[in-house]
Amino acid sequence: MSDKVRVYEIADEAGANSNEVISKAKEMGIELKSPQSAVSLEQAEEIVNYMMSGANSKKSNSSSKNKKSVSHKEKKQERPAEDKEEKQTKKKEEVKSEEKTAQNNEVKEEKEDKSSAEDTNKPVNTQKTEKVNSNNRIIPKRRGLKIVKKKKPSNEHKIEDEIKSGINEDTSNAKMKSLSEILGGNNEDEKVSTKTTETTAAKAKVKKEKKKVPPKAHTHGKKLELDKEFADSDDSLLGEEVVLLDMGVSDESKLFEDQKNNNNNNNSQKQTRSSKPAAFGNRPQGLKRKKRKKRIKRVEEVKEITEVTIPEDIRVYEFAEACGKSPAEVITVLFGLGMMVTKNDFLKQDELEILGEEFGIEVTVKDALEDANYVEDYQEEEIDESNFVTRPPVVTIMGHVDHGKTSLLDKIRSSKTAASEAGGITQHITAYTIKQNNQKITFVDTPGHAAFSAMRARGASVTDIVIIVVAADDGVKQQTEEVISHAKAANCPIIVAVNKMDKEGANMDMVKAQMAERDMTPVDWGGEIEFIPVSAKTGEGIDDLLENILLQSEILELSADPEAKAKATVVEASLEKGRGPVATVIVQNGTLRVGDNIVCDTTYGRVKAITNDLGKQVKELGLSETGRVLGLNEVPVSGTIMVAQDSDKEAKDIATTRAEHARAKELSKSTKVSLEEMSGLIAEGKIKQLPVILKADVSGSLEAIKTSLEDIHNDEVKVKVIHSGVGGITESDLILASASEGCIILGFNVRPTGAVKSKAKADGITINTYSIIYDLIDDIKDALSGMMSAIIREENTGQAEVRDTFVVPKVGTVAGCLVTDGKVIRGGHARIIRDGVVTYTGKISSLKRFKDDVKEVSNGYECGVMFEKFNDIKVGDFIETFIQIEEKAHIDD
Ligand SMILES: Nc1nc2c(ncn2[C@@H]2O[C@H](COP(=O)(O)OP(=O)(O)OP(=O)(O)O)[C@@H](O)[C@H]2O)c(=O)[nH]1
Numbered sequence: 082m083s084d085k086v087r088v089y090e091i092a093d094e095a096g097a098n099s100n101e102v103i104s105k106a107k108e109m110g111i112e113l114k115s116p117q118s119a120v121s122l123e124q125a126e127e128i129v130n131y132m133m134s135g136a137n138s139k140k141s142n143s144s145s146k147n148k149k150s151v152s153h154k155e156k157k158q159e160r161p162a163e164d165k166e167e168k169q170t171k172k173k174e175e176v177k178s179e180e181k182t183a184q185n186n187e188v189k190e191e192k193e194d195k196s197s198a199e200d201t202n203k204p205v206n207t208q209k210t211e212k213v214n215s216n217n218r219i220i221p222k223r224r225g226l227k228i229v230k231k232k233k234p235s236n237e238h239k240i241e242d243e244i245k246s247g248i249n250e251d252t253s254n255a256k257m258k259s260l261s262e263i264l265g266g267n268n269e270d271e272k273v274s275t276k277t278t279e280t281t282a283a284k285a286k287v288k289k290e291k292k293k294v295p296p297k298a299h300t301h302g303k304k305l306e307l308d309k310e311f312a313d314s315d316d317s318l319l320g321e322e323v324v325l326l327d328m329g330v331s332d333e334s335k336l337f338e339d340q341k342n343n344n345n346n347n348n349s350q351k352q353t354r355s356s357k358p359a360a361f362g363n364r365p366q367g368l369k370r371k372k373r374k375k376r377i378k379r380v381e382e383v384k385e386i387t388e389v390t391i392p393e394d395i396r397v398y399e400f401a402e403a404c405g406k407s408p409a410e411v412i413t414v415l416f417g418l419g420m421m422v423t424k425n426d427f428l429k430q431d432e433l434e435i436l437g438e439e440f441g442i443e444v445t446v447k448d449a450l451e452d453a454n455y456v457e458d459y460q461e462e463e464i465d466e467s468n469f470v471t472r473p474p475v476v477t478i479m480g481h482v483d484h485g486k487t488s489l490l491d492k493i494r495s496s497k498t499a500a501s502e503a504g505g506i507t508q509h510i511t512a513y514t515i516k517q518n519n520q521k522i523t524f525v526d527t528p529g530h531a532a533f534s535a536m537r538a539r540g541a542s543v544t545d546i547v548i549i550v551v552a553a554d555d556g557v558k559q560q561t562e563e564v565i566s567h568a569k570a571a572n573c574p575i576i577v578a579v580n581k582m583d584k585e586g587a588n589m590d591m592v593k594a595q596m597a598e599r600d601m602t603p604v605d606w607g608g609e610i611e612f613i614p615v616s617a618k619t620g621e622g623i624d625d626l627l628e629n630i631l632l633q634s635e636i637l638e639l640s641a642d643p644e645a646k647a648k649a650t651v652v653e654a655s656l657e658k659g660r661g662p663v664a665t666v667i668v669q670n671g672t673l674r675v676g677d678n679i680v681c682d683t684t685y686g687r688v689k690a691i692t693n694d695l696g697k698q699v700k701e702l703g704l705s706e707t708g709r710v711l712g713l714n715e716v717p718v719s720g721t722i723m724v725a726q727d728s729d730k731e732a733k734d735i736a737t738t739r740a741e742h743a744r745a746k747e748l749s750k751s752t753k754v755s756l757e758e759m760s761g762l763i764a765e766g767k768i769k770q771l772p773v774i775l776k777a778d779v780s781g782s783l784e785a786i787k788t789s790l791e792d793i794h795n796d797e798v799k800v801k802v803i804h805s806g807v808g809g810i811t812e813s814d815l816i817l818a819s820a821s822e823g824c825i826i827l828g829f830n831v832r833p834t835g836a837v838k839s840k841a842k843a844d845g846i847t848i849n850t851y852s853i854i855y856d857l858i859d860d861i862k863d864a865l866s867g868m869m870s871a872i873i874r875e876e877n878t879g880q881a882e883v884r885d886t887f888v889v890p891k892v893g894t895v896a897g898c899l900v901t902d903g904k905v906i907r908g909g910h911a912r913i914i915r916d917g918v919v920t921y922t923g924k925i926s927s928l929k930r931f932k933d934d935v936k937e938v939s940n941g942y943e944c945g946v947m948f949e950k951f952n953d954i955k956v957g958d959f960i961e962t963f964i965q966i967e968e969k970a971h972i973d974d
Pocket residue numbers: 480481482483484485486487488489580581582583584615616617618619853
């Protein structure tokens with residue numbers, strides 16, 4: 082027996098201390114001196130058994146050999162004979178050991194109680210059954226493998242010898258018996274101990290096996306059948322099954338990845354090493370991936386951007402992003418050029434150009450409406466001059482208020498419309514067509530010259546000829562001058578209709594002269610402008626006017642293609658109850674028919690019905706004709722162009738795109754405006770605003786009023802239209818008004834209903850309604866004027882010359898004066914003028930005539946004057962007294 086087990090190891094195995102082991106061993110007849118003392122493996126086993134079960138294996142063994150239940154004494158007598166037989170099959174060492182144990186047991190027997198003796202009498206057939214104690218209980222956890230851990234190669238041979246020598250009756254399984262089995266312990270113990278033992282040769286074996294059998298992903302605690310491998314192996318020490326450690330799914334997969342990445346897979350040691358970090362987390366691999374990603378990103382960053390296509394409205398940070406720069410870089414470049422921007426600011430065209438040059442990037446500004454420029458597309462496609470025919474002129478009448486525009490339009494219409502057709506003549510109509518000498522003329526009534534220009538600003542140059550009405554008795558007025566500018570800007574031929582010629586005070590020459598002063602020289606005075614004397618009252622000169630219009634039209638050679646798809650201009654639009662959005666249009670090219678798919682900027686639809694200027698339903702509108710069109714989905718803005726499309730989808734797509742763009746623009750504008758306003762407020766000190774909500778019956782009037790209102794401003798006050806719309810005044814308008822302080826609601830040709838009126842009263846919201854634009858404008862001007870600071874005016878009262886000065890001790894200098902102009906007063910302000918220069922302005926503290934205090938001294942009288950806190954008065958100075966008068970400021974001042 083070369084393999085020795087030390088006492089402390091036995092103690093460890095038995096879960097006791099070394100002293101207990103020594104004493105138990107002593108009981109068994111084995112003399113042990115210290116924890117370092119060693120015994121044979123078998124003895125160690127017996128001691129452990131004895132300690133744990135109280136049974137002496139020596140006795141059990143002997144009883145098993147007898148294979149019958151006999152008394153101890155009998156057993157003792159029979160033993161020598163049995164020993165002889167057994168010697169042939171057992172090793173010498175074991176026999177010796179058994180004999181020793183038997184002797185020990187005999188000594189012990191006398192001390193042991195009866196029950197103990199009975200227990201040992203139970204038959205035990207195999208060595209395996211030694212694991213069962215006298216009470217048939219499974220021996221609690223045994224850690225036999227700990228001893229195996231200490232196994233030396235010689236021990237293995239010893240075991241093999243044991244197996245070969247046939248100690249185990251089950252010879253077929255002999256090779257597969259584990260060391261534990263041989264030493265004692267059940268299968269359960271083996272499994273448990275196999276799991277918990279990690280540093281033995283057996284573990285190395287397991288790892289070796291791991292490599293041989295490629296593990297599959299997601300196998301937890303997989304059992305590997307090792308019988309086959311171990312059957313032929315000399316190292317079959319682990320029993321029948323080995324339970325792999327459950328390393329978790331991720332760990333396993335990590336292990337496999339590592340294995341894949343490991344070029345030297347055949348090296349089991351390396352594999353074991355590599356499995357460790359993988360088993361303890363994903364970090365190494367995760368980092369690797371991150372690094373790789375970063376590298377790719379860097380490559381992208383390095384990629385130089387040489388050209389960008391950007392939308393029209395782009396903020397600093399958006400531009401920076403598009404160019405692969407940081408907002409700070411963009412801001413720095415602009416700052417270097419004296420342009421202060423923040424990252425949220427929109428970049429202007431010139432700023433974009435500068436930045437493009439600076440960064441060496443070609444900047445292309447993309448037109449967001451590229452695919453929805455339906456007007457441009459129409460012009461490119463639909464113009465076919467071969468189909469051109471002469472078209473009627475479109476005439477706009479403008480002039481100063483009350484000079485007779487409406488009267489003239491009405492007169493022309495009534496006189497040139499057949500009585501039978503005049504059914505709808507009384508209704509307000511924005512545009513109509515008349516016939517003069519069988520030639521058509523279309524007249525447009527714009528709500529004012531502002532609206533005319535607003536329409537033009539939107540690209541609607543619907544007017545061919547402008548007629549400026551000037552009342553012969555009133556001459557050129559402020560608005561006449563404005564009209565002249567607008568008409569000239571429109572670059573269309575102008576005809577001056579000198580109206581009210583029937584009136585007594587009518588003076589044609591005066592009008593001509595005033596107009597000539599404004600670069601509107603009459604033809605008969607050598608200029609180019611035709612002056613036609615007319616009377617809207619009597620109808621005088623109307624024919625002459627119409628003839629002139631036709632003449633001008635001829636010169637203009639107006640022509641268009643009646644066969645083309647329709648293109649028309651909206652001159653007015655409104656929402657009508659039961660009819661929906663209604664647009665008054667003038668056809669500029671082609672023919673507009675019922676059923677046409679139409680697009681009108683952000684609105685679209687299908688023409689449901691057309692009513693002409695006489696209120697009659699018609700199927701179509703020809704060149705320069707005017708009518709009211711039903712079928713749009715929303716109320717269009719006046720001045721927008723309506724174009725017929727091939728399909729409803731096309732119309733819808735264009736309108737939707739344009740609506741989205743308009744919304745986006747509005748949003749960007751609102752940010753922009755608020756920023757500008759902010760800086761404006763800072764620059765201007767504190768500007769006062771009059772917030773208004775504007776509602777009108779038709780879009781034409783709405784636009785005109787809005788433009789006019791926004792024009793009223795000065796450095797101190799301005800109007801802010803927070804909302805405008807076509808339609809009546811509603812409760813939502815009140816909500817909006819109450820949300821902004823001091824807001825008033827303005828209605829033009831619309832009135833609030835009773836409920837809205839009373840709610841407005843309750844909420845303290847002012848609603849002003851008008852039917853004349855100028856009244857509205859004047860009211861707003863007054864309101865704004867009220868918001869303006871009062872004007873302080875100085876009014877001189879008189880002047881006195883200083884003739885002498887007297888110094889009164891402790892009082893000051895008294896100036897002896899002679900009043901030379903007006904009255905010198907006390908209590909007001911006074912200034913001292915020396916050599917024509919104001920040297921002091923202050924207050925007079927005392928004004929005396931001789932010794933009496935007086936309030937004022939008139940021209941020609943002498944007086945004594947003293948100033949508050951000023952004594953440096955000299956002979957020859959002039960004293961001027963004045964009062965300050967506060968005057969209400971007016972916006973027009
Ligand atoms: N005697 C005379 N009166 C006229 C003539 N034309 C217009 N009037 C009167 O002048 C006043 C104003 O006429 P309107 O046609 O309303 O003038 P307007 O330029 O259209 O005025 P607004 O629409 O407010 O800009 C009315 O009382 C008309 O009766 C005319 O030729 N002769």
